[in-house]
Amino acid sequence: MANPQDISLTQIRSRHRDLSTSILRTPSVELVSPSLQRTLDHARLYLKLEAFQHTGTFKARGALSVMQSLTSEERRHGVTAASAGNHAIAVAWAARQQGVNAKVVMQSTANPFRIRQARDEGAEVVLMPPGAATFSEAERLVREEGLSFIHPFEGMNTTLGTAGVGLEVMEDVHELDAVVVAVGGGGLISGVAAAVKLVNPKCAVYGVEPLGADAVSRGLAASGPVSLDRTDTIADSLAPPMSLPFSLSLIAHYVDDVVTVSDDEICAALVVMQEQARLAVEPAAAAALAGALGPLRARLAGKRVALVVCGSNIDAASHRVLCERGQTFAEGLLREAA
Structure with a gap:
């Protein structure tokens, strides 16, 4: 705590x-x-x-704050996130500001407008069923591809x-x-x-x-x-x-x-x-x-x-x-x- x-x-x-x-x-x-x-x-x-x-x-504030705390090695490997939309967009934006690759996991039920926004910011978007599956896929990307997870709120x-x-x-x-x-x-x-x-x-x-x-x-x-x-x-x-x-x-x-x-x-x-x-x-x-x-x-x-x-x-x-x-x-x- x-x-x-x-x-x-x-x-x-x-x-x-x-x-x-x-x-x-x-x-x-x-x-x-x-x-x-x-x-x-x-x-x-x-x-x-x-x-x-x-x-x-407001998500841009938290995403950039976390992004700036990453080591150079973590930045080199890239980042991921799990999101219904806004956090994914913010992580994509923050990654672009910092010159970092982003592969974000978004709920398949997310508003198509938000999915387009994340892609427009330069992120690769992976769509998964809402709920636990979205977070599980982000965890897999961390484990298997070495990406750093940018948590949506914690x-x-x-x-x-x-x-x-x-x-x-x-x-x-x-x-x-x-x-x-x-x-x-x-x-x-x-x-x-x-x-x-x-x-x-x-x-x-x-x-x-x-x-x-x-x-x-x-x-x-x-x-x-x-x-x-x-x-x-x-x-x-x-x-x-x-x-x-x-x-x-x-x-x-x-x-x-x-x-x-x-x-x-x-x-x-x-x-x-x-x-x-x-x-x-x-x-x-x-x-x-x-x-x-x-x-x-x-x-x-x-x-x-x-x-x-x-x-x-x-x-x-x-x-x-x-x-x-x-x-x-x-x-x-x-x-x-x-």
Whole structure:
């Protein structure tokens, strides 16, 4: 298990500087929406727009952070990854930045848009059935071809990379009361929460996890990592089939609460994000807003709140279908507050 004391603000700032020549400092902007302000009892919402990061998600930070930690021998042999999409794209991008060959394993059910993105970044893509088979193939590539495995969410270097998101939002938006972050395996929230709490221990950090992929919530309840027999959510980039010790221990230490939301709530948040923020994002990036409008609403009322908008890798047709699903629920949410 990770020792939270192993991560310091000095380390986070140092890694942020190391990555700054390649990683974008994404904007933190206030979302001015009378209807949302009514819904949240005049809360002020700020969006940390990691959807504008290289590769379209925060994943570029962690992937590059890990890539830069490899030895010259490891770089020579190349890297691999297991992913539903966003992590594979980020590893492919980071490998190209570092002049390293990448062979990434992606779920055969991954959105074709994301598969094309990974290939466009220069990676060789291997398609496998979702779940354990994807990770097993990556493990085979490590064992038989000598590739280095870039984990999608677990490990100190990943957490130090994603901590830059929290560091930037705390520098850009003063006197925040809360930061809300989507939760998959925990690679994003572990870094964000560590940075936020080390800068201001009084600022709350809340995680939002899909109800159909709640490995972190279950792990926290069990006081240890768990594996899921299956996952079922439209937010496929938030659906690893397990929680793991490093990220889970940091979440337990730094995160105030992790709540779950349904796919219908996520679809509704996609609509609200489109109509109120004028942003077309993927389901994972709407999860934080879904949490704010749902289970976290009372706790965020009247507060200064940052939402991490974590990614934008979705094709137009899929986005349209999900928004149609969420339209009625979204109208009900905002009408209820009118």
